[in-house]
Every structure is written in structure tokens, then in C-alpha cells.
Amino acid sequence: xxxxVLNYEYPPxxxxxxxxxxxLSRHFARAGHQVDVVTMAYRDLPSEEVQDGVRIMRVPxxxxxxxxxxxxxxxxxxxxxxxxxxARLMRGQYDVIHCHxxxxxxxxxxxxxxxxxxxxxxxxxxxxxxxxxxxxxxxxHHITGPLLRTIARGAxxxxxxxxxxxxxxxxxxxxxxxxxxxxxxDVDSLxxxxxxxxxxxxGRLLKRKGFQHVLEALEGVDTDFEIHIAGDGPLRAELEAMxxxxxxxxxxxxWLENGSREIGELYESAAIFCLPSQRExxxxxxxxxxxxxxxVITSNDTGCAETIGDAGLTVVHGDVPALRQALLPxxxxxxxxxxxxxxxxxxxxxxxxxxxxxxxxxxxxxRAAGGS
Numbered sequence: 001x002x003x004x005v006l007n008y009e010y011p012p013x014x015x016x017x018x019x020x021x022x023x024l025s026r027h028f029a030r031a032g033h034q035v036d037v038v039t040m041a042y043r044d045l046p047s048e049e050v051q052d053g054v055r056i057m058r059v060p061x062x063x064x065x066x067x068x069x070x071x072x073x074x075x076x077x078x079x080x081x082x083x084x085x086x087a088r089l090m091r092g093q094y095d096v097i098h099c100h101x102x103x104x105x106x107x108x109x110x111x112x113x114x115x116x117x118x119x120x121x122x123x124x125x126x127x128x129x130x131x132x133x134x135x136x137x138x139x140x141h142h143i144t145g146p147l148l149r150t151i152a153r154g155a156x157x158x159x160x161x162x163x164x165x166x167x168x169x170x171x172x173x174x175x176x177x178x179x180x181x182x183x184x185x186d187v188d189s190l191x192x193x194x195x196x197x198x199x200x201x202x203g204r205l206l207k208r209k210g211f212q213h214v215l216e217a218l219e220g221v222d223t224d225f226e227i228h229i230a231g232d233g234p235l236r237a238e239l240e241a242m243x244x245x246x247x248x249x250x251x252x253x254x255w256l257e258n259g260s261r262e263i264g265e266l267y268e269s270a271a272i273f274c275l276p277s278q279r280e281x282x283x284x285x286x287x288x289x290x291x292x293x294x295x296v297i298t299s300n301d302t303g304c305a306e307t308i309g310d311a312g313l314t315v316v317h318g319d320v321p322a323l324r325q326a327l328l329p330x331x332x333x334x335x336x337x338x339x340x341x342x343x344x345x346x347x348x349x350x351x352x353x354x355x356x357x358x359x360x361x362x363x364x365x366x367r368a369a370g371g372s
Contacts, residue, residue, distance in 0.1 A: 001369055002034045002093060004118070006085070006109055007100035008077045010039035010056065012257045013066055015204055016284040017125040019258045020161075020183050021100050022054075027358035028365075029053035036094070038085055040077045042066065059084060067204060067232055067255050074104040081108055089116020096121065096369040098361070101128040102158075102173075103144060106151040119156040119368040121361075123181075126165060126281035130172040133208065133279055148173050156368035159361075161282035162303030179364060182307070183282040184357030185291055187349055189259070192293040193268050195337065197225045199327075200270035200294065202256075202263070202285045205233030210276035210299065210317055215242040215250070217324040222247050225331050228266055230256050258284075267292035271337045272330050278317040280304045291348045295340035297326050307352075311343040 005025050009018040021037070029035045029052060041047065041058035048057050062076040063069055088094065089112055097120035099109040106128070109120040126132045130145065152158050152175040159179045160166035166178045201211050211229060218227070227248050229239065232255040243250035256263040267273075273289030273296050280286070280302040287307065289296055296312035298304040305314050313330075315322040330337050 001095045001365060003028055003036070003365060004085070004088070004094040004097045005035060005037040005054075005100070006039075006081070006097060006105045007037065008040045008061075008069065008074055008105055009100075010037055011259065012045075013040060013042055013063070014069070015067065016183075016281075017100055019284055020123075020125070023184065023186060023354050024098070024358055024361055025054045026052045027354050028362065031358070031362060033362075038081050040069075040073075057084075071104075078104050078108045078111075082112060085112045086115050089113065089118050092116075094118050096156075096365045098123070098365060099155075101125055102148055102151055103128050106155070107147070110151045110154050113154070119371065120154070121157045121159065121364055121368050122152070122155045123159045123161070124165060124169060124281075125161070126279065129165060129168050131168055132165070132281070145173075149175070156371060157364050159364065162306050164303040164306065165281045181357060181360050181364075182352060183284060183287065184352045184354040185284065185287040185348060187291065187353045190264060190288060190292045191268050192291075192341075192345055195271040195293070195334075195341070196269045197331075198228055198266075198270045199225050199272040199274060199331075200228045200230070200266055200289065201274050202230040202266070202288075203275070203283075205229075205231050205235040205239060207235055208278040209235075210278060211235070211239060211274075212242060213276055213318060213320050213323055214274050214327075215239065215246060216320045217327055218246045218248050220247070221324070221328070221331075223331055225272075226251060228253065228270065230254070230263060230266055267294070270294045271334070271341070272297065272327070274327075275299070275304060276315060276317055276323060277302055277304060282307060287348055287352055290344035293338075293341035293345045295330050295337040296344050297323070297330075308344065309347055311347040312340055 007021045036055045040061040059080040062073045099122045161183045227250040230253040273294035275298045282303045299317045300314035313326045
């Protein structure tokens with residue numbers, strides 16, 4: 001197949017959806033398919049390059065930060081990419097489009113395919129679905145409901161990586177037939193080495209991630225565990241102020257590139273990984289924590305609970321006493337950490353390899369291309 005991949009974020013830009021897009025595209029290419037990605041330019045990133053058999057084309061846009069993207073910046077990508085994508089579709093260069101995010105990227109696919117009629121498959125990631133992220137895009141979602149429904153109806157398939165997000169799509173957009181395909185991970189990307197007395201949290205520093213609750217849970221706890229936080233965002237100053245008040249040593253690493261040696265070493269050395277998020281779809285950070293063999297604590301009312309199954313501990317988001325009750329036994333017992341870490345890693349190996357997940361996506365793309 002000739003596959004066009006659309007995503008306004010592609011590594012090194014963006015959060016969890018960016019590496020999902022990259023790994024899927026790479027596996028499509030390894031399977032012998034032609035894969036072109038149209039994404040957003042940023043500073044000195046090359047306008048065109050080939051990585052692992054995937055051709056990456058970056059169109060001009062107004063993006064200001066590597067880790068986050070605001071609505072006007074997203075729209076600048078759509079407007080810049082539209083003529084380029086449309087021209088390619090009208091020349092019949094692709095059999096199918098794999099689009100990441102209903103908005104803004106689904107808007108690009110829907111608009112471009114009005115002229116060059118190529119079927120598209122959408123993978124939703126969370127922030128594009130009303131009600132998922134109360135901290136971002138709330139105003140936009142108040143006015144985009146009809147557009148979201150139109151884009152979803154025009155797709156050959158809509159995919160959700162978790163049952164949690166699939167339910168939200170059905171409730172907020174009214175899309176009934178939503179495929180469930182979890183996110184995956186490159187199972188060779190992280191080792192399972194000796195652990196240090198480190199607790200790790202990674203991701204955008206937003207209130208919904210719940211990192212502040214972990215620091216609250218550690219107030220007054222005398223421990224030699226080090227707390228490592230990798231990521232950046234609007235909550236950083238508040239987290240730093242909280243960190244100064246607890247006995248444990250807290251290290252802020254800032255934004256680290258996905259797949260970098262620095263982030264890999266943090267995962268591989270961590271005995272405990274925490275992601276007590278309020279809203280989470282199918283977290284790549286959680287899969288990385290599991291693959292590295294860390295004992296995982298996450299929230300029980302999001303897609304994280306589906307991912308971890310019985311291979312970790314879950315708590316209600318915001319329940320600080322419950323979080324402390326989960327943390328302390330792990331901090332006191334290397335054997336308990338090792339037991340949960342081994343179970344978490346095995347669950348990833350059994351269920352979430354990209355080989356397994358990409359094969360399911362290729363079935364959907366082939367079905368869409370055949371149905372055109």
C-alpha cells in the first residue's frame with residue numbers, strides 16, 4: 001500500500017501521540033509499504049528526510065514550543081499542509097490515509113479528501129475528544145461538535161487506543177462504530193537492569209497528571225528514595241515549591257526527547273513509576289515504565305487501568321492517603337518492587353509489542369483501501 005500519515009506532531013515534537021505515530025509508520029515501512037508523513041516544521045528540523053524507510057515532510061507552521069502546541073499553531077499546520085496534501089491526493093499518489101487526532105489533523109484529511117477522494121482512518125488520542133482534557137481546548141470543543149461528527153462520519157474507521165476513550169468518543173461525538181486498538185511499544189527499547197531507589201514520573205507537567213498528589217503523599221515521609229520528574233509544563237513552578245517542603249530529594253530534569261539515552265536511563269534505574277492521572281488514554285509513558293520493570297502506581301478510572309491490568313497498583317485520582325498507602329510498602333521492600341516490576345514487564349511483552357499492534361492497524365488500512 002501507499003500510505004499517507006498525517007500528524008501535526010512527530011518526534012522530536014509533541015507528547016505521547018508522536019512516538020505512536022513514529023513507531024507505527026516505521027513498522028508499516030518495514031512491512032514493505034510506502035509511507036509518507038506530513039507533519040509540522042519546527043526551527044531547524046529538516047523540511048524533508050527519510051528515517052527507517054519513512055519519508056518525513058515538514059510544512060511551515062507557527063509552532064513556538066517543542067512540547068506543546070496551541071490552537072492557532074495547529075490551524076497554521078492545517079492551512080500550510082492543505083494544498084500540498086490535496087495536490088498529492090488528486091494525483092492518486094496514495095491508497096489510504098492514516099490520520100492521528102480528529103482535530104486538527106482529521107480536519108485536514110476530511111478537507112483534502114473532498115477533492116482527492118482517498119479513504120482515511122483516524123486514531124484519536126484524547127485531547128481531540130471533548131471531555132477528555134478539562135485543562136485544554138474546552139472552549140474549542142464547545143463549538144466543534146458538529147465538525148467532529150462530520151469528520152468521524154467521513155472516516156473509513158475511527159480508532160480508540162482504550163475502552164475509556166472509546167466510551168468518551170461515543171458519548172461526546174456520537175460515533176457508534178469505534179475500533180479498539182491499544183498503543184504499543186518497541187519491546188527492545190528499554191532494558192531491565194538493576195534498580196536504584198528512584199521514583200520516576202514523566203510527562204507534561206499538568207494538573208491532570210497528578211504529580212502534585214505524589215509529592216503531597218510524601219510530605220513528612222523520611223525516605224532515601226529520590227524523586228525524579230522528567231517533563232515540563234505550566235505546573236512546574238508549583239511542583240518545585242512543593243518539592244522544597246518534603247524530606248525526599250526531588251530532581252527536575254526538564255523536557256527530555258522521546259527515545260533519548262537520558263530518558264532511557266531514568267526509566268531503567270527507577271524502582272517505582274507513578275502516573276496517577278485524572279485523564280489518560282493509553283499512555284506511552286506508562287508502557288515505558290512497565291517495560292523497564294518498575295513497580296507501577298497509576299489511576300483506576302482511566303485507560304491506565306486497562307493497560308496495567310493486575311500487574312500494578314491503582315488508586316483513585318486525587319486520593320492522597322490511598323496514594324501514600326500504595327507507595328510506602330513499595331518504598332520499604334525491594335522484593336515487592338521487583339515482583340510488581342517483573343509482572344508489569346511481562347504484561348507488555350505479552351500484549352503491547354508494536355509488531356502485534358501494527359499488524360492490527362494494517363488490517364484496518366487494507367480494509368479501508370480495498371473499500372475505496
